[in-house]
Amino acid sequence: MYLRSTPRRNKDGTEVRYLQLAHNVWDPALKRSKVQVVYNFGREDAANREALGRLIASVTRFLDPDAVLAATAEGLAFTESRPLGGTWVLDALWQRLEIGKTMKRLLKGRRLDPNAERVLFALVANRALAPSSKLAASRWVNNDVHIDGLASTSDDACYRAMDWLIEISAKLEEAVFGQVANLLNLEVDLLFFDTTSTYFETEEADEALPRNERGEVVAEEKATDEHKRKGFRSFGKSKDHRDDLPQVVIGMAVARTGIPVRVWSWPGHTGDSALIRQVKDDMRDWTLSKIVWVADRGFASEQNRLHLRKGDHHYIIGEKLRSGSAEATAALARQGRYQEVRDNLRVKEVRIREDERFVICFNPEAATRDAKTRGRLVTQLTELIDGTDALSATKRAELRGVISTKPGLNRYLRTTPGGLLRIDAARIKTEENLDGKYLLRTSDPKMTAEDIALGYKQLLEVERGWRDMKQVIDLRPVFHRREDRIRAHVLLCWLALLLARIAETTTGHTWPTLRHDLDKITLGTFTGPAGTFQQRTEITKHQHDLLHALQIDTPPRIYKLTPPSR
Structure with a gap:
């Protein structure tokens, strides 16, 4: 099918040309092809050319971008096509936050590659668009994508850029936070903190080095007893369920809007409990308003709570209902009505201490799920122990040992003084009282119980951040060996997530x-x-709307013109 321009003569003898959409068909009688007109556009004037343009645009909507470019490149050889939109948007946000400008300022005076800032941007863009190793990242830049200001790079340039990133990381993080807070009117009244771990595809842990409580390598005499016996990549309690591989621990602080404001890295054996104190100290000198720290039950120690209250700050921290603590027991024993709040949530405030407030949260849907889960476990346990009274004491002890390795079942099992296995009815009754509930404690004297509950619920933003870091940005597994490169890798992932x-x-x-x-x-x-x-492809309405929402200009239509070499 093709377009043709057909001449015709008017009565006065003047020639007028008409546009037609036609194709050739085979005439079996004449045994030759003949032209069959599919559609007449009318006279070849400006109005009809506009209609033709609309038709072409409508047809090309059903073609891939590469096919559109090839179809419109008459007389030219179409040599390659590279994605542009993703890097264009990321680069615009990168410049808006002045990350590139800050990097150039902090790296000024060093003998380094003039493209260092562009290489670092390329590594961040790679994490966000096509996560891969640094070796693959350089091939991605050279062969698969267009990045303004960086036609090509090398593996060595990528590794050098990561080393420079570590040198400027502290000042860069603070400068980026300031830009984010100013440009986005970032809400930092609630700051959420949580940790995760990421593993390495190696079975060997790092050599043990003297470290301080921050996990930094120091002289032997400055090392703390808790940290000086381990390497950076070390075995610990993996949150990825890979206890067989060495890991590192990563912490992230996230604002109410879900914006990650900073990340930290610690040796893999580091426990969670004390980390939030270091995080608060690290952000002490940043320009922050009054902060309410939000963290889960792993950070609920009294020492942490006292530390978080310094400097007119407050906290919202989860409390373990099954810990048997005096506060949890007293809170659950208090009578009173629940207040209905949004998102299928009910809350009840109880007063136990003068300097803290406690809020019991109840989710009816979660209570139904908890009851169904418990019923399934009790049924399974009943089937396992049914008829065991007839077994020997040794066989019952073996079965008891097997059940003890399954926490869900073991919770509802009790052993009689005579060694018989029974369902623990008292434990079931206690668990029924906890269905769908969780307990919060806060030091803020003014927040309503509803705001406390909904504020803690936003801790899910951190969990979503970890999920995206691991699945979208591809944080794990890590293939770097050196500690500084591992820390740089985490920073690159953070910038990409930001x-x-x-x-x-x-x-x-x-x-x-x-x-x-x-x-x-x-x-x-x-x-x-x-x-x-x-030349770039045409911008669709949806793509234009996205760029408009981000307040980013469309890429230029023609990028580069190079005359032939003589």
Whole structure:
């Protein structure tokens, strides 16, 4: 099918040309092909050319971007196409937050690659768009994507850039936080903190080095007893369920809007409990308003709570209901009505101490799920122990040992003085009283019980951040060996998550969806007798709306014109 221009003569003898959409069909009677007109556009004037343009645009909607470029490149050789939209948006956000400007200022005076800032941006963009190793990242830059200001790079340049990133990390993190807070009017009245771990594809832990309580390598005499016996990559309680591999512990602070404001890295054996004190101290000199720290039950020690209250700060921390603590027992024993709040949540405040407030939260849907789970476990346990009275004491002891390795079942099992296995009815009754409930404690004297409950519920933003870091940004597993490179890798992942989260909160779309839509904006390269040039694909309405929401200009249509070499 093709377009043709057909001449016709008017009565006055003047020639007028008509546009027609036609194709050739075989005439079996004449035994030759003949032209069959599919559609007449009318006279070849400006109005009909506009209609033709609309038709072409409508047809090309059903083609891949590469096919569109190839179809419109008459007389030229279409040599390659690279995604452009993703890096274009990330680079615009990168410059808006002045990350590149800050890096150049902090790296000034060093003897380094003039493209160091561009290489670091490329590594961050790689984490956000096509996560891979540093070796694969350089190939990605050289062959698979367009990055303004960086035509190519090397593996060595990527590793050197990571080393420079570690040198400026502390000042860079503070400067980036300041820009994010100013440009986005960042709400830092609630600051959420949690930790995770990530593992390494190696069975060997690092050599033990003297470290301080921050996990930093120090002289032997400055090491603390708790940390000086382990390496950075060391075995610990893995949150990825990979206790067979060495790991490191990573912490992240997230603002109310889900923006990750800072990350930390510690040796893999580090326990969670004391880390929040270091985090608060590290952010002490940053320009922050009054802060309410929000953390889960792992940080609820009295020492942590006292530390978090310093400097007119407060906290909301989960309390373990099954810990048997005096506070949890007293709170659950208090009578009173629950107040209905949004998101299928009910709350009840109880007063136990003068300097702290306690809020019991109850979710009816969660209570139903807890009851069903317990019923399934009790049924399974009943089937396991049914008829065991007839077994020998040795056989019952063996079965008891097997059940003890299954915490869900073991919770509802009791052993009689005579060694018989029974369902623990008292424990079931106690658990029924805890269905769908969790207990919070706060030092803030003014927040309502509803705000306390909903504030703690937003701790899910940190969990979502970890999920995206591991699945979208591809934090794990880590293949670096040196400690400084591992820390740099975590920083690159944080910067990638920061840019992605800003794009998400601005547009209302998830990053995987944005990445898919933006990568359809591609840059095609054409070569012909007149030289080489690069042209981007047409911007669709949806892509234009995304760029408009982000307040980012569209990429130029023509990128590069290179005359032929003589």
